[in-house]
Amino acid sequence: MTTVNDRIYRSPMALVGGTLLLALAAWLGIDAIVNGAGRTPWTALAVLLLSVPVVVAYTLRPAVYAGEDRLRVRNPLRVVVLPWGQVASLRSGYTNEVVAKSGDRYQLWAIPVSLRGRKKAARRDDRRRAEQEAAASGKKVRGGLFGSGMGSLGHEGPASTLNDGPARAEGDRIMDELRQIMEARGQAATAQGEVTVRWAYEIVGPVAAGAVLLAVLLALG
Incomplete structure (x- = not known):
């Protein structure tokens, strides 16, 4: 049970x-x-x-x-x-x-219900899909603190959101x-x-x- x-x-x-x-x-x-x-x-x-x-x-x-x-x-x-x-x-x-x-x-x-929260979640999903597509094609994702290929903590490659589930409000x-x-x-x-x-x-x-x-x-x- x-x-x-x-x-x-x-x-x-x-x-x-x-x-x-x-x-x-x-x-x-x-x-x-x-x-x-x-x-x-x-x-x-x-x-x-x-x-x-x-x-x-x-x-x-x-x-x-x-x-x-x-x-x-x-x-x-x-x-x-x-x-x-x-x-x-x-x-x-x-x-x-x-x-x-x-x-x-x-x-x-x-x-x-937060319509604003849903829109933010949708934008996160769009960003995640873009990162996944970039990773699949072998491209580096631009973004983070240092631009080309660096995540928010300075790690090379796509951001950590790749392994997260679908974004939800x-x-x-x-x-x-x-x-x-x-x-x-x-x-x-x-x-x-x-x-x-x-x-x-x-x-x-x-x-x-x-x-x-x-x-x-x-x-x-």
């Missing part, structure tokens, strides 16, 4: 962006609460209650947990747990998504890993069960409270 180590996938760019947004919100919001006059502190509190959970939901919260028996998808407003036996496919297009055998689709927010590489786990564990007895979906009330609750408080303050003028 194939054993799979638990893996966690998150978006580094989303984590960085969310941290910066939260730092900015805390700086402006706390200053308004401490130093504001009249209804300003209450308005700032309402805005923080409304905005901070939204920022957390769409930047820090998304994650994909791939375990031996199940795939756990933590999206901004829902948590979806799919036993591997219930996963029909993992699809990549303009978004990455998991498709359950019931036909339901769930987007993988933590694994965004990071998101596509992760999806390949998830497909491998699905194929290895999909028939396991411990990887069967029902798909469960839970709403993120810890996000929805504060957002609703902030929206109500802000609406009341605006109504009072």
Whole structure:
């Protein structure tokens, strides 16, 4: 039986962006609460209650947990747990998504599609093919630090990418890993069960409270 180590996938760019947004919100919001006059502190509190959970939901919260028996998808407003036996496919297009055998689709927010990354991977593949063709014909590859026939570390001949596999964007590489786990564990007895979906009330609750408080303050003028 194939054993799979638990893996966690998150978006580094989303984590960085969310941290910066939260730092900015805390700086402006706390200053308004401490130093504001009249209804300003209450308005700032309402805005923080409304905005901070939204920022957390769409930047820090998304994650994909791939375990031996199940795939756990933590999206901004829902948590979806799919036993591997219930996963029909993992699809990549303009978004990455998991498709359950019931036909339901769930987007993988933590694994965004990067068209730029795909273009870079395609360019690496083109460069690798050019190096392979040059090596097959006995020609030296120009490039690297010293130009003719020297790789990036000064070695003569084609670059080290000759022996690498096909270049893949990071998101596509992760999806390949998830497909491998699905194929290895999909028939396991411990990887069967029902798909469960839970709403993120810890996000929805504060957002609703902030929206109500802000609406009341605006109504009072």
